[in-house]
Amino acid sequence: MARQATTTRQITILGIETSCDETAAAVVTRLADGRGTIRSNIVRSQIEEHAAFGGVVPELAARAHVEHLDGIILRALAESGLNWSGIDAIAATAGPGLIGGVLVGLTTAKAVAAALGKPLLAVNHLEGHALTARLTDGVAFPYLMLLVSGGHSQFVLVRGVGDYQRWGTTIDDALGEAFDKVAKLLGLANPGGPQVERLARSGDSKRFAFPRPLLREARLDFSFSGLKTAVRLAAEAIAPLTEREVADICASFQAAVAEVVAVRSASALQRFKADLPGVSPVLVVAGGVAANRTIGAALLEVAKTANAQLIVPPPALCTDNGAMIAWAGAERFALGAVDSLSFAARPRWPLDLADMRIADHGP
Ligand code: KG4
Ligand code: ZN
Secondary structure, eight states, X not given: OOOOOSOOSOEEEEEEEOXXXXXXXXXXXXXXXXXXXXXXXXXXXXXXXXXXXXSOOHHHHHHHHHHHHHHHHHHHHHHHTOOGGGOOEEEEEEESSOHHHHHHHHHHHHHHHHHHTOOEEEEEHHHHHHHHHHHHHOOOSSEEEEEESSSOEEEEEEEETTEEEEEEEBSSOOHHHHHHHHHHHTTOOSSHHHHHHHHHTTSOTTSSOOOOTTTTSSSOOBOOHHHHHHHHHHHHHHOSOOHHHHHHHHHHHHHHHHHHXXXXXXXXXXXXXXXXXXXXXXXXXXXXXXXXXXXXXXXXXXXXXXXXXXXXXXXXXXXXXXXXXXXXXXXXXXXTBOBOTTOOOOSOOOGGGOOOOBSSOOO
């Protein structure tokens, strides 16, 4: 069950996110009644640094974080209208993610925390995604989260802060990764998700009958690598591709993944109702792929049929940002959690192991 907050005072957190290719910082306040408000949220995307390489290059990402993070933090503070004395604690992504980038953000957070004598909160990046809907929509626990990003595709039962149960995950590629790989093999720019969605609008989604991986199985896992291979083979068979054919492939691929996500989400909601009788089902979608309108429309249908509420935070808060890390830090801090300055960055860190690390009390 969800733990009760131990503080009734207002708390303001600086949040830092550097686990992939966004250098981000934000200032978020958690009000005494538990609602959140974003005072500033600065995101610098590294898309241009990585454009020539067709994907994120970890070493370049870490260097760009080093170069820009201090300035981004100062901008976030300036735009918040506060000075350092108005910040109660510093939160940073401590994993999972590209370790070079995570180290830049976490080490900077430790330095700021030490210099100001303020507490540090080492946040699991996935926990940031998981709790965003409480910042944007004040959603109550428990709820079901579908996280679909460039690195993750999973269903998680969010029972409380630090209390997560993973119900299914991808056994190969993440959904955003599948979008990016399909885009790459069609010669589209990275990140591919938005490009595929744009071109799919003018394409014929029935032109190619791509496979719907694991669709008939009862499990809540995903698999996208076979679908990606089917797309590659179809593209190679008719190469060189006309613009029309590229659009048709994008539309057919997007239709396949939307159907898989919809069918899986319907099963996950069924499990939610069976496991948590009497609780109104809520499905929260998080991660960059949540910005996809075809997938969103399919999920809306699923939610309607299941009599569930669907919550999709605004795109800027679905993709990586500092506000989600500040908010997760605020939720943890309100429960009495703080972390040691010796907390080590974690390249892998499953969400169900995002333990509370409560400083002075239990549940
Ligand atoms: O959450 P996010 O910003 O970063 C990670 O933590 O991975 O997600 C980025 C992913 C990329 O793979 C990108 O192609 C995908 O989200 N994405 C989309 C769309 N917008 C972003 N995929 C499909 N349709 C979109 N509109
Ligand atoms: Zn993310």
